[in-house]
Amino acid sequence: MKKIITFFLLCISVNSYSQKPKNIIVEYNPQSAFLQFVSVVRVHNKNNVLVYEDNYTDVNAFSYNSLIGKKTATLINLTEADYPLKFSLRGETLYTTNCNENKDIVFTLEKYNSLGTESLFACTASAEIRAFYLDNPETNDNVSSCDVISIKNKPITNYYYKHPVSGEWIDIYTVAPNAILYNSINTNDLNLKINEVPDLNNYYGPLFLKGSYTVDGLYDSFVTTQEGDAAPINVYSKTFETNIIIYNITPCTPVITTTSSQNFTSCSYSQDGAVTFTFERELQDGEQYEMALFYQNGAAVLDGNKTITKNSMTTPTTYTWTNLPSENYKLTYYTKKTVGSKEYLSNPPLQKRFTISSPTNLEFTVSANNPLCNNGATNLIIEAIGGSPPYFYDDLEGTTEIINGETKIKRIQFNPSDEQSNQVSIPLLNPKSVYTIKVTDSKFCIER
Numbered sequence: 001m002k003k004i005i006t007f008f009l010l011c012i013s014v015n016s017y018s019q020k021p022k023n024i025i026v027e028y029n030p031q032s033a034f035l036q037f038v039s040v041v042r043v044h045n046k047n048n049v050l051v052y053e054d055n056y057t058d059v060n061a062f063s064y065n066s067l068i069g070k071k072t073a074t075l076i077n078l079t080e081a082d083y084p085l086k087f088s089l090r091g092e093t094l095y096t097t098n099c100n101e102n103k104d105i106v107f108t109l110e111k112y113n114s115l116g117t118e119s120l121f122a123c124t125a126s127a128e129i130r131a132f133y134l135d136n137p138e139t140n141d142n143v144s145s146c147d148v149i150s151i152k153n154k155p156i157t158n159y160y161y162k163h164p165v166s167g168e169w170i171d172i173y174t175v176a177p178n179a180i181l182y183n184s185i186n187t188n189d190l191n192l193k194i195n196e197v198p199d200l201n202n203y204y205g206p207l208f209l210k211g212s213y214t215v216d217g218l219y220d221s222f223v224t225t226q227e228g229d230a231a232p233i234n235v236y237s238k239t240f241e242t243n244i245i246i247y248n249i250t251p252c253t254p255v256i257t258t259t260s261s262q263n264f265t266s267c268s269y270s271q272d273g274a275v276t277f278t279f280e281r282e283l284q285d286g287e288q289y290e291m292a293l294f295y296q297n298g299a300a301v302l303d304g305n306k307t308i309t310k311n312s313m314t315t316p317t318t319y320t321w322t323n324l325p326s327e328n329y330k331l332t333y334y335t336k337k338t339v340g341s342k343e344y345l346s347n348p349p350l351q352k353r354f355t356i357s358s359p360t361n362l363e364f365t366v367s368a369n370n371p372l373c374n375n376g377a378t379n380l381i382i383e384a385i386g387g388s389p390p391y392f393y394d395d396l397e398g399t400t401e402i403i404n405g406e407t408k409i410k411r412i413q414f415n416p417s418d419e420q421s422n423q424v425s426i427p428l429l430n431p432k433s434v435y436t437i438k439v440t441d442s443k444f445c446i447e448r
Contacts, residue, residue, distance in 0.1 A: 073215040073238045084108045089120040089127050099123035134211055134245045143194070144347040145204065146252030151190040153183060156211035156242065159190045164203055169210070175199070187213070194249060202284065204337060204344040207249045211242040251287065251337050253346040254279040265358045267387070267445035271325035273356035278318050283310040287337040293321070296328035296353070326358035362387030362447050364439040368428075380426040380435070382414070387441035390419040394438040396426065411440065 085107045101122040120127040132155055143149060151159070159180065160169040172192060173180045179192040190211075195201050219232035260276040283289070293304035306321075314320045321331075330353050335346040364384040384391040392411040401410045415421035440446055 071218050071232070073218060073240075080109060087120065087127065089122045132213060132240070132242065134209070134242045136245050137247055142250045142345075142347045143207075143247045144250050144252040145195045145200070145202070147194065147347075149190065149192045149194065149209070149247060151211070153189070154211065154242075155187045155213050156190070157187050157214045158212045159188070159192075160210050160212070161197070161200070162208035163199055164205065164207075165199075170199070172197070195252065200249070204249050204251055204339065205342075207247045208244055209247065210244045212239050213242075214239045250344050251284075251335050251346040253334050253348065253350050254281050254283075255350065256280075256352045259352060259354050263354065263356050265324075265326055265356065266443040268358045268361045269448050270358075270445075271323060273324040273326060273358075274320055274322045275324065275329075275354050275356065276314065276318055276320040277331075277352065280317075282316045283313065283335070284337065285310070286339060287335050289319070289333055290336055291321075291331060291333040294330045294332065296330060298330075301329070324356045326356050328355050329353065359388050359443075359445075360386035362439070362441050362445050364391075364437075364447060366437050378428050380428055380437075381423065382426070382437065382439060383423045384414070384439055384441075385422060387445050388443050389422065390414060390442055391422060391424075392440050393424065393426075394440075396428075396435055396437075409438075 087105045087107070089103045103120045103122045105120060134151065134154065134156075137143070159172045161172060162168070163170055172190070176192060176197050179190060179196075181189040181191055183189045194203075194207070200207070214237055216237045217232075218236050218238060220234045221232070223231055223233050256277045257280050258278040260274075263273055263275045265271065265273040287310065289306075289308035291306045291308060293301040293306075295301060308319055312319075330351055332349055332351050334349040337344045337346075362384065363386050364382055367381045367383075369378045380396070382393055391414045393414070395410040395412055399410045400407050402408075414424040438446070
């Protein structure tokens with residue numbers, strides 16, 4: 001494809017972008033109505049064919065009433081094939097100060113691509129050269145609705161977006177004034193956060209943007225006032241529009257604001273760890289999470305791919321992933337939203353790292369004092385370490401209790417008044433020769 005340029009005489013503005021048409025707006029200002037002047041601006045292409053020429057001559061050098069001068073702006077369509085371009089500015093004054101100057105600038109395509117602002121001055125006349133083209137986003141470059149579209153250092157006074165329903169072009173300043181920033185070349189930059197525009201909040205699909213440049217204070221001629229001053233008459237303005245560029249707006253991936261900490265398996269040998277993610281917002285209707293879980297070394301977790309719908313969230317903004325062994329993990333996720341027959345993937349995919357830990361192994365020791373006499377009383381001492389206090393031992397006499405409808409050996413806590421106690425002394429009034437000792441912790445873990 002080809003590109004277009006746009007010049008301004010008083011300001012000649014140029015810029016080029018690879019493989020795109022370009023517009024050139026030419027602004028011209030004679031700068032003075034009190035000096036006799038001859039001023040000519042020309043734009044030539046590489047074949048030396050005259051593309052634009054404007055010649056302004058003061059025909060009555062010493063008569064203020066007859067001074068002729070115009071400030072104009074013109075839009076010219078060019079392509080890359082027209083490069084290099086040559087800008088010529090001639091200025092000549094003959095009244096109070098003699099001056100005769102010719103200034104030229106040659107623009108190659110490379111210079112046009114990197115051009116910011118450049119000026120020409122010849123006697124009382126001037127020309128300024130700027131870019132007037134909006135760069136298209138990269139091919140297949142999706143922009144999420146929470147991202148910022150930034151356009152800088154272009155001679156743009158107004159930016160517009162096309163309403164996704166009505167098709168009307170909306171001046172962005174009227175709906176998001178903070179998105180328009182005054183720049184260093186006396187026009188405006190765009191810094192638009194998409195989801196802050198009411199019409200675009202929760203909108204996904206093509207977003208059409210364009211800019212415009214308005215030249216004020218143009219005039220066709222002067223008149224002389226009673227005080228002898230020269231005043232322009234028939235003052236008017238012209239507005240030029242840029243090319244239209246298109247962004248593909250995708251959903252914004254919700255950020256995980258917090259991840260649960262102290263994520264432990266119940267026992268050192270179990271694989272029942274869990275982690276809870278809290279997201280910054282709820283899923284919308286038709287939206288779902290696509291999650292993939294990896295070990296820290298990059299290996300995929302078995303059954304680590306999940307689709308989480310709105311109804312399968314733990315709470316509207318949280319999701320708990322369960323049945324995880326002790327390990328370091330990396331979660332990658334994005335959302336997929338279905339609107340009619342179209343699917344929109346959020347951009348970019350996000351990651352969250354977390355760790356599932358395990359408690360230390362539960363271990364215990366047993367000791368007893370031998371009875372002083374046959375069938376005499378003694379104490380059985382149990383000491384536990386590791387696991388998750390408080391600790392319990394099974395009743396040595398086999399006493400049972402009903403728990404959730406099941407008959408089980410009664411568990412007795414080491415010290416009900418101190419959950420961190422790790423030792424218990426059990427009196428044995430009629431000791432037997434053999435005892436089976438079972439110790440568990442608060443998570444029903446056993447020694448392994």
